[in-house]
Amino acid sequence: MIYDVVVVGGGPSGTTAAEDLARSGHTVAMIDRAGRIKPCGGAVPPRLIQDFFIPDDQIVAKISTARMISPTQRSVDIPIENGYVGMVDREHFDEFLRVRAKEAGAHRYTGTFQRIERDTDGTHVVFRDKISGNEQRLSCKLIIGADGARSNVAKAEVPGGDKIPYVIAYHEIIEAPGPTGTYDPKRCDVIYDGEISPDFYGWVFPHGKSASVGMGTGVDGVDLKEATAALRDASGLADCPTIRKEGAPIPLKPLDRWDNGKDVVLAGDAAGVVAPSSGEGIYYAMVGGRVAATAAAATLASGRVQDLMLARKMFMKEHKQVFRVLGAMQNAYYRSDERRERFVSLCHDIDVQKLTFEAYMNKKLVKARPMAHIKIGIKNLAHLTRLVSPMRT
Incomplete structure (x- = not known):
């Protein structure tokens, strides 16, 4: 058969994309390297639990x-x-997501991605089956690369995919x-x-x-x-x-481009969507999978390959400002222990605490307290210019 989409990678991003596409009636295959558990602190905000219907037992x-x-x-x-x-716990959480995607209708394959082939019959994803050790080929219209930070799909298909920091x-x-x-x-x-x-x-x-x-x-x-x-x-x-x-x-940084202009779009770590400073990735990976699925569905419906660009546009429209602020914070405070000392001092501020966790829980910068933002900005400047001691709060 010819799948609408083959998803390479079965982590939070790939499983979200596969589930969303399957639930919307598309034919989907998901290739996963079973047995690999990503090192991860495992923190998920309430918005993830709500948006992606995560049961309490997870x-x-x-x-x-x-x-x-x-x-x-x-x-x-x-x-x-x-x-x-x-x-x-990623050992159990990722498998829960893979099972849920399969129950939604995605076809699950266990193996390791090898390459993408194109011929007169179309586009094909070649992977090595884990059990038999033999290469298998899945034909498809589109591919979502959700195979991690050093994505082989990104390296082969997307400009800059081999240079992600x-x-x-x-x-x-x-x-x-x-x-x-x-x-x-x-x-x-x-x-x-x-x-x-x-x-x-x-x-x-x-x-x-x-x-x-x-x-x-x-x-x-x-x-x-x-x-x-x-x-x-x-x-x-x-x-x-x-x-x-x-x-x-x-x-550490989202790629400037997430698609190859033909038949591939990236998602999750493969697209670089881990928050600077915090290193938080699960929520952004799942959002990345969702927007990749949306872009793929739009492309299948319209026949316009430029619709693959919607994935990055949608993600950055909502999260670009948060990534920019967190990136600036990492560049400012992670470069030395003296700066880290000042950063922890800044965290004593009640407004910093409240605004930080409101932004974390809701995944957007809080705009409701302009005076608090001004006060934080002044304190931040005072620490970066060493006008105050890092021991002061």
Whole structure:
């Protein structure tokens, strides 16, 4: 058969695209490399849970507080008012999404993408079947590349797809104890310390019966496992049994183009849609899958390949400003421990706390408090120009 769309990748982005297209009546195939679990803190905002109908049994923990920790071990606890941050375990969450896409009507194939072929009969996706080891070929009209930060689809098909900047993330999933050391099963800890990561951050995120402890960096030569071991030790988690260890790239900037002008559009990490500064990717991946599905459906209906450009246009219309602000924050504060110290000081401000988490929960910049924005801007400028001490709040 000739599928309307073949989706390469079965993470949150690919599964969302496959499910949306299948539910709208299109014939869809989804190729997934089963067994791969992406290193991820697992945080999902309420808007994701609502927009994508995530059942409560997929939420392994509900976080009520975020703690920011500076290089000198000063900390500030930010309460999450009027809601919570949900935590998912990617091992189970991704499989839940794959099963849901299949139940919606998508055909699921397990294997590894090899290449795209085109001939007089049309476009074909070639993959190596996991069980047989043989190459198989799926014919289709369009392709959605949702195969991660170092996407082979993007490298082969989309200009700039081989040059996306990224950090390497590494984490260890451990058996979580009750409250011990500095660990609190209802609090996410974000560690801004050059000894852990010289250009990003470390994290300790509860997952109910387990926890994710890890860090990310784009600096060559950093020993990720050694840094994570130090983080576990500092958190009182060194002796907890390790369940699994995972590492993978996380993109830092959306690509300037997401389609090849013919029959391919990118989604999720393949398109670079991970939020700067926070590294948050699950929500943006699922939104990326949804807009890719929308663009593919529009192209199939109209026959105009330029409609593939709708995916990036729709995503950036809603999220470009947030990405720009977060990118500026990362560039301003992640470059040295002195800057990180100032960033944590800024987080003591109540307006910063409220506006930050309102934006996180709702996925848009808050415009309802102009005076709060002005005050934050003045404090931000004072810290960046060193007019105030980083020890002051």
